[in-house]
Amino acid sequence: MDARPRIALTGATGFVGQALLPMLLAEGHTVPALARAQKNRQLTEQPGLDWISGNLTDAAALKQLTEDARVVIHLAGVTKARNAAEFHAVNAQQTAALVAIARAAGVSHFVHVSSLTASRPDVSAYARSKADSERLARDQAGDMPLTIVRAPAILGPGDTATQPVLSLLAAGLLPVPGGRQSEFRFSVMDVLDLSRYLQALAAAPAAGYRLLTPAGHLSVSWNDLSASATRVTGRRIRKVPVAPFLMQGAGYLADFAGRISGNPQVFSSGKVRELFSGDWIAETGIDSPLPLHETLERCLAPFLASGRQSRTGGSETHRSET
Secondary structure (H helix, E strand, C coil): CCCCCCEEEECCCCCCHHHHHHHHHHCCCCEEEEECCCCCCCCCCCCCEEEEECCCCCHHHHHHHHCCCCEEEECCCCCCCCCHHHHHHHHHHHHHHHHHHHHHCCCCEEEEEEEHHHHCCCCCHHHHHHHHHHHHHHHHHCCCCEEEEEECEEECCCCHHHHHHHHHHHCCEEEEECHHHHHCCEEEEEHHHHHHHHHHHHHCCCCCEEEECEECEEEECHHHHHHHHHHHHCCCCEEEEECHHHHHHHHHHHHHHHHHHCCCCCCCHHHHHHHCCCCECCCEECCCCCCHHHHHHHHHHHHHHHHHHHHCCCCCCCCCCC
16 A cells, blocks of 8 residues: 555645645645635645645536545635525535545545534534535445544634634633633644644545544633633733623624625624533544643734734844743
8 A cells, every 4th residue: 555645635725724734745645735716825836736726616626636546635614604505505515526526536535524513513504514514425425435523623823713812812811601601611622733633544544434523632611721821921811701692692793794795704693602502522532632832822922922012112022931
């Protein structure tokens, strides 16, 4: 068996893809990667990397992507949409089409990165679309080995969805759900840990169907996040409880604004329902995860540096820290 199989990748320019792609290339894999044509986008050329221009609706591009690939890692999808139909079209139907094309191309292992929210499909339109994506992937996979990875909350620098919260956290504030919802716990995973996990899955032999729910930290509370941020920033983090009715109202306003502007946001009424629906706990902890404070240190670094620059009038004295 080829020790360095050809691994096709969707979502290579996204949050997780930007962490995973360099790991695959560093291991010597040849990686055809799907990328939409966008104005002013500069795609870096690297040995072993073959950019395929197109998107998940482009059957010709998907056939080119999967040709001679032994493994497909499917990261692409949407976390914000104007309505349930848009979530379903991208996350579910386009996943099914890719799985069917990969099977026809003779792919030996399809890895579909889903979401832990798929375990409760009635919570939100996003959760339903991820659950549907899993069901349709199984329908289309046939005898092609299929691994579904239900990812928990993923943390790391460069995630635009978490930037507002990280900015507040760097300033010493952590908005949290008020009431009993503040006691809910959740699993988290560093984007680098998830990338290493997916890399290992792609390199290992596969057979049949597997549903995996990994996490770096299985049970994290808002207090844990606050304590880790305090360790990173050196300042006390003040938790700011937000009343449930205010969060729900903000979610509906975000829905309305997204429909009017055509530019939906990750924060929505659906996201609020996910936050209010209890604990979100994965099943399996990975070996040797990155400590939570180290993850937050990388996440908060740009915001802390910006704050230091503003306090010094744009200049910053660099010092080493141990």
